[in-house]
Amino acid sequence: MTTPTEATDRSAHEQPEFGVLYAEIQQFYAHQMQLFDSFLAESWAGTFTEEAVFDVPTLPHPVRGRAGLVACVRHNEEAARRTGERLRHWLGMLDVQPRPDGTVHTRAYELVYLTPPGGEPTVHRVCVMEDTLVRRRGHWRTAHRVVSRDDLR
Template structure:
Protein backbone atom coordinates (compact mmCIF):
# COMPACT_ATOMS: atom_id res chain seq x y z
CA UNK A 1 0.00 0.00 0.00
CA UNK A 2 1.34 3.42 -0.97
CA UNK A 3 0.49 6.49 1.07
CA UNK A 4 0.55 9.75 -0.83
CA UNK A 5 1.24 12.96 1.11
CA UNK A 6 -1.15 15.65 -0.01
CA UNK A 7 -0.85 19.12 1.41
CA UNK A 8 -3.32 21.90 1.89
CA UNK A 9 -2.77 25.62 2.20
CA UNK A 10 -2.87 25.19 5.97
CA UNK A 11 -0.78 22.03 6.15
CA UNK A 12 1.68 21.84 3.25
CA UNK A 13 3.43 18.54 2.56
CA UNK A 14 6.84 18.14 4.20
CA UNK A 15 9.72 19.68 2.30
CA UNK A 16 13.42 19.83 3.02
CA UNK A 17 13.16 23.48 4.07
CA UNK A 18 10.15 22.88 6.31
CA UNK A 19 11.76 19.77 7.83
CA UNK A 20 14.82 21.86 8.70
CA UNK A 21 12.71 24.58 10.32
CA UNK A 22 10.71 21.98 12.25
CA UNK A 23 13.90 20.32 13.53
CA UNK A 24 15.27 23.73 14.54
CA UNK A 25 12.07 24.47 16.49
CA UNK A 26 12.27 21.09 18.24
CA UNK A 27 15.90 21.72 19.22
CA UNK A 28 14.99 25.23 20.40
CA UNK A 29 12.31 23.93 22.79
CA UNK A 30 14.46 21.06 24.07
CA UNK A 31 17.26 23.54 24.83
CA UNK A 32 14.99 26.21 26.31
CA UNK A 33 13.14 23.83 28.64
CA UNK A 34 16.43 22.29 29.78
CA UNK A 35 17.70 25.76 30.73
CA UNK A 36 14.52 26.37 32.71
CA UNK A 37 14.67 22.97 34.43
CA UNK A 38 18.31 23.43 35.45
CA UNK A 39 17.59 26.95 36.78
CA UNK A 40 19.92 28.62 34.27
CA UNK A 41 17.70 31.67 34.40
CA UNK A 42 20.05 34.08 32.66
CA UNK A 43 20.47 31.88 29.60
CA UNK A 44 16.74 31.03 29.66
CA UNK A 45 15.88 34.75 29.54
CA UNK A 46 18.25 35.11 26.56
CA UNK A 47 15.98 32.79 24.53
CA UNK A 48 13.55 35.74 24.39
CA UNK A 49 13.98 38.96 22.44
CA UNK A 50 14.72 42.12 24.43
CA UNK A 51 11.14 43.35 23.95
CA UNK A 52 9.44 39.97 24.32
CA UNK A 53 6.07 39.58 26.00
CA UNK A 54 5.25 36.52 28.11
CA UNK A 55 1.59 35.98 29.03
CA UNK A 56 1.13 33.54 31.92
CA UNK A 57 -2.10 32.20 33.41
CA UNK A 58 -0.98 33.16 36.93
CA UNK A 59 -0.22 36.82 36.14
CA UNK A 60 -2.69 39.56 35.25
CA UNK A 61 -0.23 41.41 33.01
CA UNK A 62 2.42 40.15 30.62
CA UNK A 63 6.01 39.91 31.81
CA UNK A 64 8.30 42.12 29.72
CA UNK A 65 11.91 41.78 28.59
CA UNK A 66 14.97 40.05 29.94
CA UNK A 67 15.17 41.45 33.46
CA UNK A 68 11.56 40.64 34.31
CA UNK A 69 11.82 37.21 32.68
CA UNK A 70 15.02 36.39 34.54
CA UNK A 71 13.50 37.58 37.85
CA UNK A 72 10.36 35.50 37.20
CA UNK A 73 12.34 32.34 36.41
CA UNK A 74 14.75 32.88 39.33
CA UNK A 75 11.84 33.20 41.81
CA UNK A 76 10.28 29.99 40.45
CA UNK A 77 13.61 28.16 40.71
CA UNK A 78 14.01 29.28 44.35
CA UNK A 79 10.49 28.00 45.19
CA UNK A 80 11.27 24.61 43.61
CA UNK A 81 14.58 24.27 45.46
CA UNK A 82 12.98 25.09 48.81
CA UNK A 83 10.20 22.55 48.22
CA UNK A 84 12.74 19.79 47.47
CA UNK A 85 12.79 17.55 44.43
CA UNK A 86 12.64 18.96 40.96
CA UNK A 87 10.18 20.37 38.48
CA UNK A 88 10.72 19.42 34.87
CA UNK A 89 8.99 20.10 31.58
CA UNK A 90 8.19 17.98 28.55
CA UNK A 91 7.15 19.64 25.29
CA UNK A 92 5.25 17.79 22.57
CA UNK A 93 2.56 18.01 19.91
CA UNK A 94 4.57 20.77 18.25
CA UNK A 95 2.91 22.57 15.35
CA UNK A 96 5.17 24.90 13.36
CA UNK A 97 3.82 27.43 10.88
CA UNK A 98 6.42 29.41 8.90
CA UNK A 99 5.29 32.97 8.14
CA UNK A 100 6.10 35.10 5.11
CA UNK A 101 8.10 37.50 7.32
CA UNK A 102 10.49 34.66 8.28
CA UNK A 103 9.06 34.14 11.77
CA UNK A 104 7.62 30.87 13.02
CA UNK A 105 4.27 30.64 14.75
CA UNK A 106 4.31 27.58 16.98
CA UNK A 107 1.85 25.83 19.25
CA UNK A 108 2.70 22.97 21.55
CA UNK A 109 1.69 21.23 24.75
CA UNK A 110 3.95 21.50 27.77
CA UNK A 111 3.70 19.09 30.67
CA UNK A 112 5.10 20.28 34.00
CA UNK A 113 5.88 17.40 36.35
CA UNK A 114 7.44 17.14 39.78
CA UNK A 115 9.88 14.52 40.93
CA UNK A 116 9.85 14.57 44.72
CA UNK A 117 12.75 13.37 46.83
CA UNK A 118 10.94 10.02 47.04
CA UNK A 119 8.57 8.30 44.71
CA UNK A 120 8.04 8.71 41.04
CA UNK A 121 7.21 11.75 38.96
CA UNK A 122 3.81 13.36 39.28
CA UNK A 123 2.15 15.41 36.53
CA UNK A 124 1.22 18.84 37.85
CA UNK A 125 -0.03 20.88 34.92
CA UNK A 126 -0.53 20.68 31.18
CA UNK A 127 -0.22 23.95 29.31
CA UNK A 128 -0.56 25.14 25.74
CA UNK A 129 2.28 27.42 24.62
CA UNK A 130 1.74 29.64 21.58
CA UNK A 131 4.90 31.39 20.46
CA UNK A 132 6.21 33.70 17.79
CA UNK A 133 9.84 32.79 17.10
CA UNK A 134 12.08 35.24 15.26
CA UNK A 135 15.70 35.10 14.15
CA UNK A 136 17.96 37.32 16.22
CA UNK A 137 21.76 37.25 16.01
CA UNK A 138 21.57 33.92 14.17
CA UNK A 139 19.39 32.21 16.80
CA UNK A 140 15.69 31.60 17.21
CA UNK A 141 14.24 33.71 20.01
CA UNK A 142 10.75 34.19 21.34
CA UNK A 143 9.16 37.55 20.57
CA UNK A 144 5.83 36.62 22.10
CA UNK A 145 4.62 33.69 24.23
CA UNK A 146 1.12 32.98 25.50
CA UNK A 147 0.82 30.17 28.04
CA UNK A 148 -2.67 28.84 28.74
CA UNK A 149 -3.73 26.02 31.00
CA UNK A 150 -4.76 23.14 28.72
CA UNK A 151 -8.17 22.82 30.38
CA UNK A 152 -8.84 26.48 29.55
CA UNK A 153 -7.31 26.55 26.03
Protein backbone atom coordinates in the same frame (compact mmCIF):
# COMPACT_ATOMS: atom_id res chain seq x y z
CA MET B 1 0.23 18.39 -16.64
CA THR B 2 2.54 17.26 -13.84
CA THR B 3 3.81 13.73 -14.05
CA PRO B 4 4.04 11.55 -10.90
CA THR B 5 7.84 11.78 -11.10
CA GLU B 6 7.77 15.60 -11.23
CA ALA B 7 5.36 15.76 -8.29
CA THR B 8 7.58 13.41 -6.28
CA ASP B 9 10.70 15.39 -7.16
CA ARG B 10 9.08 18.71 -6.21
CA SER B 11 7.81 17.25 -2.97
CA ALA B 12 11.23 15.85 -2.12
CA HIS B 13 12.78 19.24 -2.91
CA GLU B 14 10.32 21.25 -0.78
CA GLN B 15 10.16 19.01 2.27
CA PRO B 16 13.80 19.25 3.40
CA GLU B 17 13.51 23.02 3.79
CA PHE B 18 10.55 22.64 6.14
CA GLY B 19 12.16 19.59 7.74
CA VAL B 20 15.28 21.60 8.55
CA LEU B 21 13.17 24.41 10.01
CA TYR B 22 11.15 21.95 12.08
CA ALA B 23 14.31 20.31 13.44
CA GLU B 24 15.79 23.74 14.29
CA ILE B 25 12.65 24.69 16.21
CA GLN B 26 12.56 21.36 18.07
CA GLN B 27 16.22 21.79 19.07
CA PHE B 28 15.55 25.38 20.11
CA TYR B 29 12.78 24.27 22.46
CA ALA B 30 14.77 21.33 23.84
CA HIS B 31 17.58 23.72 24.73
CA GLN B 32 15.27 26.46 26.03
CA MET B 33 13.28 24.17 28.32
CA GLN B 34 16.38 22.53 29.76
CA LEU B 35 17.79 25.96 30.58
CA PHE B 36 14.51 26.85 32.29
CA ASP B 37 14.32 23.65 34.32
CA SER B 38 17.99 24.03 35.32
CA PHE B 39 17.38 27.58 36.60
CA LEU B 40 19.95 29.08 34.21
CA ALA B 41 18.08 32.37 34.30
CA GLU B 42 20.24 34.62 32.14
CA SER B 43 20.85 31.95 29.51
CA TRP B 44 17.14 31.13 29.37
CA ALA B 45 16.16 34.81 29.13
CA GLY B 46 18.69 35.12 26.30
CA THR B 47 16.53 32.77 24.20
CA PHE B 48 13.91 35.55 24.12
CA THR B 49 14.04 38.90 22.37
CA GLU B 50 14.90 41.97 24.48
CA GLU B 51 11.26 43.11 24.32
CA ALA B 52 9.65 39.67 24.66
CA VAL B 53 6.23 39.13 26.23
CA PHE B 54 5.80 36.07 28.46
CA ASP B 55 2.14 35.49 29.34
CA VAL B 56 1.59 32.47 31.61
CA PRO B 57 -1.30 31.72 33.98
CA THR B 58 1.00 31.25 36.99
CA LEU B 59 1.80 34.98 36.93
CA PRO B 60 -0.70 37.78 37.62
CA HIS B 61 0.44 39.85 34.59
CA PRO B 62 2.46 39.23 31.44
CA VAL B 63 6.19 39.70 31.91
CA ARG B 64 7.91 42.04 29.45
CA GLY B 65 11.62 41.96 28.74
CA ARG B 66 14.56 39.84 29.77
CA ALA B 67 14.95 41.29 33.28
CA GLY B 68 11.43 40.13 34.12
CA LEU B 69 12.17 36.71 32.64
CA VAL B 70 15.27 36.35 34.82
CA ALA B 71 13.20 37.30 37.88
CA CYS B 72 10.66 34.55 37.03
CA VAL B 73 13.36 31.90 36.94
CA ARG B 74 14.89 33.15 40.19
CA HIS B 75 11.46 32.95 41.83
CA ASN B 76 11.02 29.35 40.59
CA GLU B 77 14.49 28.43 41.83
CA GLU B 78 13.74 29.78 45.30
CA ALA B 79 10.43 27.88 45.43
CA ALA B 80 12.21 24.66 44.43
CA ARG B 81 14.79 25.18 47.18
CA ARG B 82 12.06 25.63 49.78
CA THR B 83 9.98 22.61 48.74
CA GLY B 84 12.60 20.32 47.25
CA GLU B 85 10.23 19.68 44.36
CA ARG B 86 11.53 19.42 40.81
CA LEU B 87 9.58 20.59 37.76
CA ARG B 88 10.29 19.34 34.24
CA HIS B 89 8.66 20.77 31.12
CA TRP B 90 7.96 18.43 28.20
CA LEU B 91 6.79 19.75 24.82
CA GLY B 92 5.02 17.62 22.26
CA MET B 93 2.68 17.74 19.28
CA LEU B 94 4.66 20.72 17.99
CA ASP B 95 3.01 22.57 15.11
CA VAL B 96 5.31 24.95 13.21
CA GLN B 97 3.81 27.56 10.88
CA PRO B 98 6.22 29.83 8.97
CA ARG B 99 4.78 33.27 8.25
CA PRO B 100 5.42 35.46 5.17
CA ASP B 101 7.17 38.08 7.34
CA GLY B 102 9.84 35.55 8.38
CA THR B 103 8.44 34.89 11.84
CA VAL B 104 7.31 31.43 12.87
CA HIS B 105 4.17 30.69 14.85
CA THR B 106 4.31 27.55 16.96
CA ARG B 107 1.75 25.72 19.03
CA ALA B 108 2.63 22.79 21.28
CA TYR B 109 1.26 20.80 24.15
CA GLU B 110 3.27 21.28 27.31
CA LEU B 111 3.24 18.78 30.13
CA VAL B 112 4.73 19.90 33.42
CA TYR B 113 5.89 17.06 35.63
CA LEU B 114 6.38 17.53 39.36
CA THR B 115 8.63 15.25 41.37
CA PRO B 116 8.59 15.67 45.17
CA PRO B 117 11.72 14.75 47.14
CA GLY B 118 11.97 10.96 47.13
CA GLY B 119 8.60 10.68 45.40
CA GLU B 120 7.18 9.65 42.09
CA PRO B 121 6.82 12.15 39.25
CA THR B 122 3.26 13.12 38.35
CA VAL B 123 1.72 15.32 35.69
CA HIS B 124 1.31 18.65 37.45
CA ARG B 125 -0.14 20.71 34.59
CA VAL B 126 -1.32 20.22 31.03
CA CYS B 127 -0.89 23.34 28.93
CA VAL B 128 -0.92 24.73 25.42
CA MET B 129 2.02 26.96 24.52
CA GLU B 130 1.82 29.36 21.57
CA ASP B 131 4.87 31.33 20.47
CA THR B 132 5.96 33.82 17.90
CA LEU B 133 9.59 33.12 17.06
CA VAL B 134 11.95 35.46 15.23
CA ARG B 135 15.45 34.91 13.90
CA ARG B 136 17.95 37.34 15.40
CA ARG B 137 21.66 37.17 14.54
CA GLY B 138 21.17 33.69 13.11
CA HIS B 139 19.39 32.28 16.18
CA TRP B 140 15.74 31.69 16.98
CA ARG B 141 14.32 33.84 19.78
CA THR B 142 10.89 33.89 21.38
CA ALA B 143 9.23 37.27 20.85
CA HIS B 144 5.87 36.41 22.38
CA ARG B 145 4.67 33.43 24.41
CA VAL B 146 1.16 32.67 25.66
CA VAL B 147 0.56 29.59 27.79
CA SER B 148 -2.90 28.39 28.75
CA ARG B 149 -3.72 25.63 31.22
CA ASP B 150 -6.35 23.00 30.53
CA ASP B 151 -7.62 23.12 34.13
CA LEU B 152 -8.30 26.87 33.93
CA ARG B 153 -10.38 26.86 30.75
